Amino acid sequence: MTGLAERQAALVRALVAAGQLPEGFDRDAIGTASKALLRKRSGEVGDHLPHVRATLGDRFFALFAAWAEGRPKVSTHADAEAFTAYLESIGELPEQSRRRRLFSPRRT
Amino acid sequence: MTALIEPGVGIGWRPEICGIIDRLDGLRFCEVIAESLPVRRRGVGVPDELRSLGVPVVPHGISLSLGGADGVEQHRIDHLARCADALGAPLVSEHVAFVRAGGLEAGHLLPVPRSAEALDVLVRNVRRTQECLPVPLAVENIAALFDWPDDEYSEGEFLAELVERTGVHLLLDVANVYANARNRGRDAGQELRRLPLERVAYCHVAGGSERDGAYHDTHTDPVPDGVLDLVRQWAPEGPPAMMLERDGNYPPARELFDELDAIADAAGFDRVTGGAVSSLS
Numbered sequence: 001m002t003g004l005a006e007r008q009a010a011l012v013r014a015l016v017a018a019g020q021l022p023e024g025f026d027r028d029a030i031g032t033a034s035k036a037l038l039r040k041r042s043g044e045v046g047d048h049l050p051h052v053r054a055t056l057g058d059r060f061f062a063l064f065a066a067w068a069e070g071r072p073k074v075s076t077h078a079d080a081e082a083f084t085a086y087l088e089s090i091g092e093l094p095e096q097s098r099r100r101r102l103f104s105p106r107r108t
Numbered sequence: 109m110t111a112l113i114e115p116g117v118g119i120g121w122r123p124e125i126c127g128i129i130d131r132l133d134g135l136r137f138c139e140v141i142a143e144s145l146p147v148r149r150r151g152v153g154v155p156d157e158l159r160s161l162g163v164p165v166v167p168h169g170i171s172l173s174l175g176g177a178d179g180v181e182q183h184r185i186d187h188l189a190r191c192a193d194a195l196g197a198p199l200v201s202e203h204v205a206f207v208r209a210g211g212l213e214a215g216h217l218l219p220v221p222r223s224a225e226a227l228d229v230l231v232r233n234v235r236r237t238q239e240c241l242p243v244p245l246a247v248e249n250i251a252a253l254f255d256w257p258d259d260e261y262s263e264g265e266f267l268a269e270l271v272e273r274t275g276v277h278l279l280l281d282v283a284n285v286y287a288n289a290r291n292r293g294r295d296a297g298q299e300l301r302r303l304p305l306e307r308v309a310y311c312h313v314a315g316g317s318e319r320d321g322a323y324h325d326t327h328t329d330p331v332p333d334g335v336l337d338l339v340r341q342w343a344p345e346g347p348p349a350m351m352l353e354r355d356g357n358y359p360p361a362r363e364l365f366d367e368l369d370a371i372a373d374a375a376g377f378d379r380v381t382g383g384a385v386s387s388l389s
Contacts, residue, residue, distance in 0.1 A: 004177040004223075004229060005178055005210070006210075007221075008209035008218075009210025009211075009212070012208065012212045012213075013210070015214060016215065017212060024256075026255075028321075029322075032254075032322050036320075037216055040216050041215045044215075072212050072213065073213050073215050
């Protein structure tokens with residue numbers, strides 16, 4: 001692993017997995033970028049789960065953000081499945097929504 | 109040299125707006141997100157609505173991670189190559205960025221440090237990709253919300269060096285030049301002129317919005333006048349082909365047509381919406 005590979009990995013950890021801020025980066029700018037990545041991820045999951053987004057309305061992002069804390073993205077499909085299961089487990093979604101939860105993926 | 113894309117107005121083809129795009133009888137070209145084209149037993153599937161447009165289509169990759177020190181994955185290059193074949197594309201485009209590292213997906217395009225080491229990584233990844241593609245590759249400047257502490261080159265110097273060492277073309281995102289300049293308090297026009305503009309195959313134009321104290325290139329908002337101003341400044345020199353990128357929060361057809369007209373007018377190109385506008389009334 002080169003120095004750059006390690007530094008890129010540390011930066012991604014700081015952005016999406018609550019990792020420590022690597023030396024020399026602007027804390028506020030990294031915080032803004034981290035939030036933007038979370039919003040983008042949430043939007044993609046919302047596109048995947050239009051019925052869930054419609055059910056939760058304005059609360060979709062806050063619930064997603066709470067769930068995503070400490071759970072880095074593997075794929076939008078995996079996010080959509082796990083987030084739906086979480087919403088059911090906390091009573092935010094009725095169980096039967098599982099049967100029609102997945103909208104066909106548009107992109108990875 | 110013949111242009112890879114003839115100057116004129118294009119649009120990013122998205123399934124959500126394919127009916128609107130189909131009305132644009134003057135459209136010069138389209139771009140499609142390569143990762144959105146499904147893998148088939150032979151090659152990739154191309155939606156009928158896209159194929160029937162009869163214009164050049166550029167597959168645009170978003171997950172290759174050309175700037176990644178971990179290297180690019182062969183199956184991702186192969187997918188781009190299959191997209192180019194299936195579309196009969198004049199070129200393929202990707203980004204000067206990395207999207208994953210150490211086994212974690214960032215979920216979006218991240219900037220690489222503008223250092224000699226990162227340049228070597230990019231050169232290696234770009235060359236390997238070029239070798240596997242049936243058509244030329246163009247790479248895009250991204251909008252970055254932060255900088256690396258060890259930037260040694262300006263963006264212009266960095267891209268010029270990358271072009272020099274690989275022969276790669278550029279996909280110039282005018283909105284990203286605007287976003288980066290605005291977020292750093294720099295003059296966007298000056299920043300644009302410092303880029304190796306002679307290598308630009310085509311351009312992206314998009315809208316964004318201000319949030320958390322920074323301008324975000326969202327592709328879900330109207331194109332701001334500051335972005336169109338950059339196109340206007342370029343117009344006297346005969347700019348390359350320009351396309352609108354919209355990725356959600358899609359407006360009514362008429363507003364989309366107005367955006368396309370604004371780009372055409374700013375660049376000095378023919379409008380592509382004539383027949384489409386009259387078809388609405």
